[in-house]
Amino acid sequence: MSAEPGSRPGRRYIVWAVGLVVYGLAVFHRSSLAVAGLAATERFDISASQLASFTMLQLLVYAAMQVPVGLMVDRFGSRTVLTAAVTVVSTGQAAFAFAGDYPTALVARALVGVGDAMTFICVLRLVTSWFPARQVPLVSQLTGNLGQLGALGAAAPMTWALGQFGWTRAYLAGAVAGLVMLVVLRLVLHDTPAQAHLRGVPMTARALGRSLAASWEQPGTRLGLWIHFSTPFSPALLGLLWGFPFLVTAEHTSRTTAGVLISVLFLTNLVYGPLFGWLVGRQPWHRSTLGLTIIAAMASVWAAVLLWPGDAPLWLLVLLILVTGAGGPGSMVGFDVARTSNPDHRTASASGIINVGGFTSSLLVIVAVGVVLDLLSPGGAEGTYTPEAFRWAMAVQYVLWAVGAAQVLRYRRRVRSLTTREQVAGGSTMVDLGRP
Template identity: 60%
Template sequence: MANRTTALTAATVRGAWIVWLVGLATYFVAVFHRSSLAVAGLVATERFDISAAQLATFTMLQLLVYAAMQVPVGLLVDRFGSRAVLLTGTLILTVAQAGFALAESYGAALAARLFVGIGDAMTFICVLRLVNAWFAPRRVPVVTQLTGVIGQLGAIASAVPMTWALSTLGWTWAYGLAASLGLVAALAALIVLHDQPGTRTLRGPALSYSAIRASLASSWQQPGTRLGFWVHFTTQFSQTIFALLWGYPFLVEGEGLSPNAASMLLTLMVLSLIAAGPVMGWFTARHPWQRSTLALTIVGAIAIAWTVVLAWPGRAPLAVLVVLVMVIGLGGPGSVIGFDLGRTSNPPARLASATGIINQAGFVASLTVVVAIGAILDWRSGGGPGADYTPDAFRWAMSFQYVLWALGATQIFRYRRKGRAHALLHGLPRTTLPRERASS
């Protein structure tokens, strides 16, 4: 009997890693599609004859849809299971990216990016739910971080290779080949994924409007959910806006780098993100009371790195830009801390909806910054298609980030006090609190 139990346990562990790898592959594809415009911004302005504000609308629309979909997707996952929602999202992404490849007008391209945002929104929450269903609680923080950071390899695949494909194959073939990745990911998910060990498809109870309101209200009332929301809001947006849209134009037109050098720096940013993720996962698992402190440290480091670059007389040296992108990359795994705060603050039955609430935060912030940067660039450069975006214009535009860092850091300080008080009230031993609490 003992041997049989051991064999079953070993099989479950192997199955967990296989399920995770397939879920991770679908997230990789989603990040690829999400980031595929990052190195195509200048090409898109020529193809569609648009201004910086119109270019920003692509990413603005994508982020707006992504953020708006987070709570509905969380509720869908709680109701229909991760597998069904993940498959649906992957297929939507594939069709949308194919439409973007064929688009010849600005309106058609906008419609395609809208559906890219919808499909993208239906991936990450599903994979996190699979992680929580298949892995032991002690492993969840590290596997969650690995999911977030390894999935960002999709951003690397949309940097140097997409730069090459756009210059060599042209717009339609580059994005058409990118769309084909979704078919492979969908097939693997269809064959391999199970919502939990022994259950291919897990259905939750049907939710009435009043039940949905009660579930979302309960999640939001948890101070840990709100703290997770503001951690995600504050840490993520600088890395997101840099990777999705404005990093490449900033490096090429604002800092005078070659397209290949800019692509390599975007790749380096993702490598920094990947290297930092497992370390942060280990830290959050070992020191749960220090999670908000780690998040604030990351925000401070990003703000300082940007200050050095923006205050540099003239164009910053390459070494300084290397440091900038490596520090910005910390924001990706830093934002995953928010999900761990939500996980430890909510019961499994509403975990996906709480995750959706948290996950929309960083994308609301990113959306705000993307739009503001486009507007400020047009304001400082005269606007219109073909405008010359000077280093001075980029300094003004990128400085808008300080507004959101200040807001987010204030809210993190506010809700970490409330979160710790709530945890102590519900039985967490006071001796687990670090000395940090006395000054928080």
């Protein structure tokens, strides 16, 4: 039964909570290989490049699906697309639990990527549909940040589960949790307060192309894309695959310490998210400056770790985690730029364009690290990754930071040429400024 408009205001938080848990579960599935990289090399007898291909394929599928998913959400609504998402991601995780060979495991991770790709834009659309406009920026920021707590469950708890229950039962538990959430989703979640299912107007292929082209032509959309490209790949590199092996093999921390550090990486979202949301609200003109500042901070602390003679001290590794953790919440600034750059009927598709950026950069850097490790540490077995090889491999991040920062500066100039501070004071919806 559809809820009446404006009835039971508290219901919006219930709907949001369900969507948030579904998104967090998808993040858990996405990140569940992070602490199992060394175990995966043994289980499937694979090299570093082959190990990286799991995450590479998953992120490639995710990035490739963002624009189609945005169009699907605009057309069929969040409830329908989220139902498909939970079904597919749970199927993929179950298949990964039972996989005994490399090709089967690849197919399973591809399914995880497909299901994962459908969740975030759906929840953003729910926020837009259920919350007053003045609350949308804060709730959207909280959605991105709190959803990353799913990765926390894939850090230390997943390390414990793998040790206690083994590969199959540890991964199968996540798939079962997805089935439970599917039931809750169907019982609770509606697309809007007035409609369980909100359907968009059917569009021809030509009309879809025009809509996407209009979003792409907005300089603010491209600025948001490059902010999203430049900021999240470093925490993804650590949290999705290479952080645990880097800390254990290159910096010689214990497995427990490495698991705790990865957990702290995800916990930083709880601090940075509200902080960045407040900063963007107070200084909307400087959203791109915030992105550039995050890039500079991450590049600086990584330089200190990689150039440190011998093993970096624990305090420096903690600092690395704390600074790198800003990248994920920082990427949400790109969505805020997209929101203020496009009309409501193009919000989901524009967000899909933005979301391609970070997952493309994450894909590139994760694959590049695996390739460099294989070149400098032939064999790919545990113990063959030398600290020197890891330093060179992790240094590939600087190529992406240089490209991303240059593009942010380029499109910031274009956006600011179209706007003035007086227009912001007048409350206009501007592509680079937001709604003050």
